[in-house]
Amino acid sequence: MLSLRSLLSQSIRKKKKKNNKIKHRNKLRRKCTSKKQNPIEEEEEIEEGFSLKSSSRSNSHGVQPLGNLYLNPGSVNSRNTGLGNLQILSDELLLDILALLGGTHLGILATVSKSFYVFANHEPLWRNLVLENLKGGFLFNGSWKSTYIFGFYKSFDDVKDDFGLSCLRVRDFYSDYLFQSWLCANLELKPEWLERDNIVRRRGISVEDFVSGFEESNKPVLLEGCLDNWPAIENWDRDYLVKLCGDLRFSVGPVEMKLEDYFRYSDRVREERPLYLFDPKFAEKVPRLGSEYEVPVYFREDLFGLLGNERPDYRWIIVGPAGSGSSFHIDPNSTSAWNAVIKGSKKWVLFPPDVVPPGVHPSPDGAEVACPVSIIEWFMNFYGATKTWKKKPIECICKAGEVIFVPNGWWHLVINLEESIAITQNYVSRRNLLNVLDFLQRPNASELVSGTRDRVNLYEKFKNTFEAFFPGTIDQLVKKAEEKKAKEKAPSFWDSVLDSNAGAFKFSL
Ligand SMILES: O=C(O)CCC(=O)C(=O)O
Numbered sequence: 001m002l003s004l005r006s007l008l009s010q011s012i013r014k015k016k017k018k019n020n021k022i023k024h025r026n027k028l029r030r031k032c033t034s035k036k037q038n039p040i041e042e043e044e045e046i047e048e049g050f051s052l053k054s055s056s057r058s059n060s061h062g063v064q065p066l067g068n069l070y071l072n073p074g075s076v077n078s079r080n081t082g083l084g085n086l087q088i089l090s091d092e093l094l095l096d097i098l099a100l101l102g103g104t105h106l107g108i109l110a111t112v113s114k115s116f117y118v119f120a121n122h123e124p125l126w127r128n129l130v131l132e133n134l135k136g137g138f139l140f141n142g143s144w145k146s147t148y149i150f151g152f153y154k155s156f157d158d159v160k161d162d163f164g165l166s167c168l169r170v171r172d173f174y175s176d177y178l179f180q181s182w183l184c185a186n187l188e189l190k191p192e193w194l195e196r197d198n199i200v201r202r203r204g205i206s207v208e209d210f211v212s213g214f215e216e217s218n219k220p221v222l223l224e225g226c227l228d229n230w231p232a233i234e235n236w237d238r239d240y241l242v243k244l245c246g247d248l249r250f251s252v253g254p255v256e257m258k259l260e261d262y263f264r265y266s267d268r269v270r271e272e273r274p275l276y277l278f279d280p281k282f283a284e285k286v287p288r289l290g291s292e293y294e295v296p297v298y299f300r301e302d303l304f305g306l307l308g309n310e311r312p313d314y315r316w317i318i319v320g321p322a323g324s325g326s327s328f329h330i331d332p333n334s335t336s337a338w339n340a341v342i343k344g345s346k347k348w349v350l351f352p353p354d355v356v357p358p359g360v361h362p363s364p365d366g367a368e369v370a371c372p373v374s375i376i377e378w379f380m381n382f383y384g385a386t387k388t389w390k391k392k393p394i395e396c397i398c399k400a401g402e403v404i405f406v407p408n409g410w411w412h413l414v415i416n417l418e419e420s421i422a423i424t425q426n427y428v429s430r431r432n433l434l435n436v437l438d439f440l441q442r443p444n445a446s447e448l449v450s451g452t453r454d455r456v457n458l459y460e461k462f463k464n465t466f467e468a469f470f471p472g473t474i475d476q477l478v479k480k481a482e483e484k485k486a487k488e489k490a491p492s493f494w495d496s497v498l499d500s501n502a503g504a505f506k507f508s509l
Contacts, residue, residue, distance in 0.1 A: 050187060050188075050190065051187075051188045052186050052187060052188060053186055053187070053188050053270070059179070059182050059186075061117070061118045061121065061167065061168065061169060061170050061173065061178075062169035062170050062171065062173060063118060063170070063173050063174070063175055063178045063179050063182065064172075064173065064174050064175075064179060065174065065175075065176050065179045065180075066174045066175065066176045066179075067176075068174060069172075069174040072172075075172045076172060077172060077173070077174045078114050078115055078170060078171065078172045078173050079115050079118070079173050079174060079175055080115070081113075081115065082112075082113030082114045082115025082116060082117075083113070083115045083116070090177075091119075091175050091176075091177035091178060092177060094119060095119065095122060095124075095125065095177075098119060098120060098122070098125055099125055099128060102129070103126075103129050103133075103148055103149075103152070106120045106125060106126075106129070107120070114168075114170045114173070115170075115173065117168060117170065118170055118173055118175075118178065119178075121145060121167075122178065122181075123143060123144045123145065123271065124144075124181070124271075126143070126144035126145040126147070126148050127144040127271070129144075129148050130144055130147050130148050130151065131253070131254055131255055133148075133151075133152075134147075134148075134151045135255045135256070136249060136252060136255035136256045136257035136258075136261070137151075137261075138151050138261070138265075139151075139261060139264060140261075140264055140265035140268050140269065141268075142268050180377070181272055181373075184272040184373070184374045184376040184377050184380070185270055185271045185272040186270060187376055187380070189347075189376070189379065189415070189417070190379070193347075193379050193383055194347055194397065194417070196392075196395040197395060197396050197397065198392065198394060198395055198396075199220055199221065199222045199348075199394050199395065199396035199404075200214075200219070200220075200221050200222070201221070201222045201223075201224060201396075202221055202222070202223055202224070203223070203224040203225045204225060205223075207297055207298055210223075210298040210405075211298075211431065214405060214407070215298075215336070215405075215407070215429065215431045215432075216431055218353075218407040218408065218409070218410075218431075218432075219407060220350055220394050220404065220405055220406060220407055220410065221404075221405045222396055222398060222402055222403070222404050222405075223296065223298065223402065223403045223404075223405065224401070224402055225401070226296045226297070226298075226403055227293075227296070227340055227342075227401050227402075227403060228401070229294075230292065230293045230294065230340075230342075231291075231292040231293075232289075232292040232293045232342050232423070233342055233400070233401060235292060236292070236342050236343060236421055237343060237421075238259075238263055238419075241259055241319075241421070242259045242260050242263065244286060244288060244289070245258075245259045245285075245286055245289075246258075248285050248286060250262070250277050250279040250282065250285070250317070250319075251277070251278060251279040251280070251281075252275050252276070252277045252278075253275045253276065257277070259277075259319075262275075262277055262319070266319075266320065266321035266324075266419065267321070269321065272373065272374040272376065272377075273324075273373065273374050273375075274320060274321055274323055274324040275324075276318070276319075276320045276324045276325070276326070277317070277318065277319035277320060278316050278317075278318050279316060279317050280313035280314075280315065280316050280451070282315075282316070282317040283315065289317065293340070293342075293423055295425065296338065296340070296403055298338075298405070299338050299405075299425065299427055299429075301427075301429040301430065302314070302425075302427040302428060302429065303427075303428045303429065303430070303433060303462075303466060304335075304427065304428050304462070306462075306465045306466060306469055307461065307462060307465055310452070310454070310461065311452075312332070312333060312449070312450065312451030312452040312458070313450075313451035313452070314335075314425055314426050314427065314451070315423065315424070315425040315426075316423070316424050316425075317421070317422075317423055318339075318420070318421070318422045318423070318424060319419075319420070319421050319422075320416050320419070320420060321416065321419050322416055322417060322418050322419060323375075323376070323415065323416065324415075324416050325346070325375050325413070325414045325415035325416050326412070326413065326414045327371055327372070327374070327375050327378065327413055328357050328360045328369065328371050328378070328411050328412065328413045329369060329411070329412070330353075330366075330409060330410065330411055330412075331406060331408065331410075331412075331426055332426065332449075332450040332451055333426070333436060333439055333440065333449055333450065333451065333458075334408050334409065334432065334435045334436045334438070334439035335408055335426040335427060335428055335432070335436060336405070336406060336407050336408045336426070336427060336428075336429070336431075336432050337405075337406040337424055337425065337426045337427070338403050338404065338405055338406070338424065338425055338427075339398070339403065339404050339406065339414075339422055339423075339424040340402070340403040340422060340423050340424070341398050341399060341400050341401070341402055341403075341420060341421075341422050342400060342421045342422055342423065343400055343419070343420060343421040344400060344416060344417070344418045344419050344420025344421060344422075345397055345398065345399045345400065345416070345417045345418055345420065346397065346398045346414050346415065346416055346417065346420055346422070347395070347396075347397050347414070347415050347417055348394075348395060348396050348397075348398055348404060348412060348413070348414055349383075349393045349394075349395050349412065349413045349414075350393055350394040350395070350406070350410050350411065350412045350413075351391075351393050351394075351410065351411040351412075352391070352409075352410060352411075353408075353409030353410060353411075355391050355393075355411070356411065357378075357382070357386075357393070357411050357413070358382040358385040358386065359371060359372050359378055359381060359382035359385075360411065365444050365447070365448070366448065367444060367447040367448055375413060375415045376415075378413065397417065407432075408432045408435055408436075409435070430473070430477060433466070433474070433477060434474075434477055434478065434481060436462075437459065437462070437463060437474070440458050440459035440462060441459040445458070445459065
């Protein structure tokens with residue numbers, strides 16, 4: 001019999017995104033629904049040990065995975081009967097069409113049939129409407145639909161409180177797409193997804209050891225104890241930040257929000273891909289934030305700094321609730337990065353440049369990446385595949401006070417395990433200068449280069465500025481890289497002895 005997981009993996013929902021820096025308890029184990037309502041979920045709960053978040057919202061419209069239809073003989077999918085001729089459209093296409101409607105028409109459409117009621121109440125549609133129409137000026141109400149209505153009709157009593165909108169449960173509505181969207185928003189991370197911890201950890205190493213042991217070999221490392229002197233570690237929590245930042249707005253996905261409003265949202269939200277605060281101008285907006293941390297000694301050589309204000313975006317404050325994070329990507333412009341956790345903790349999964357993570361499909365020119373809609377979906381459908389891979393990903397949980405080094409070209413995924421505050425910076429040192437120059441002069445630089453308006457000219461500008469400061473260094477680095485490559489290719493003494501022996505043996509036959 002099909003399990004829920006196999007059903008879900010048949011309908012992998014892909015999202016495409018630019019390969020840029022985006023730049024997102026008391027656990028009560030309980031079953032998805034009662035056995036009678038949902039036999040597959042019941043079985044999956046026992047078989048796979050999935051559990052829902054203690055604060056999970058019920059599957060408000062009663063949508064079931066398609067597999068349940070086949071286990072309920074005689075039942076007719078009310079998804080189809082209520083859509084009329086539109087039933088031939090896939091759920092995804094139907095939702096794309098509904099996304100063209102404004103709030104009023106979406107509201108009216110919800111009254112047409114039970115099926116339209118479910119589709120027209122799909123929360124991501126209302127999320128888009130809120131973000132498009134109210135920008136970052138919304139007060140999240142517990143659901144995007146109520147936030148939208150309250151944003152426009154403040155006197156509408158019914159929507160004043162969280163979850164105040166009445167929700168109808170629709171019987172016999174089967175859709176993998178809608179069910180998975182709800183499931184991914186409400187699923188607790190499985191403990192086995194967090195168990196593997198195979199990153200190298202170092203405390204108090206010298207800069208030389210960092211360079212020779214990790215930067216030159218382009219290997220990740222988790223550095224402990226190097227944020228101890230940061231005032232940020234002591235000071236930064238949500239009360240401090242809200243007070244310090246007041247009414248200033250920070251980049252949150254496509255909008256700008258006040259911190260207070262963002263925390264109101266992140267406290268109440270239960271969605272598959274929570275909005276993530278990721279702001280590259282935080283230190284210009286609030287200079288005190290910039291002065292309460294310093295670049296760890298290992299990362300102080302940052303050659304993009306030679307460009308002054310013309311350098312691409314390079315530092316971000318990152319804030320997000322549990323479940324928020326960054327889906328698989330490679331960092332911009334072939335830079336390396338460090339990411340320091342100030343509050344909370346983050347689960348990291350990293351793959352080296354020559355291994356594309358399962359479920360991730362970069363376009364041939366690398367400008368776009370198709371990957372599962374959410375991080376949870378990746379864990380559900382693809383994480384297991386890595387168990388049998390020879391080249392296992394590097395994984396760890398990075399806790400407050402720790403820094404991870406992300407070498408250039410490495411794929412990485414990050415999920416916050418609790419509300420987290422972090423600082424990350426991308427940089428170019430002499431160890432990755434040639435990679436960066438190579439990246440900046442690719443033929444499709446206008447698509448690939450990010451974090452600056454002057455994408456096409458960045459190569460010339462950076463190369464010329466660097467040459468002016470360090471004449472001849474690029475040639476030296478090229479020569480060194482060629483020597484290294486030749487050394488790697490040349491057979492060792494023993495290989496050459498064995499080769500010549502083998503040859504001698506062959507000819508003596
Ligand atoms: O969500 C995070 O903290 C990770 C951010 C990240 O992957 C990046 O800055 O490249």
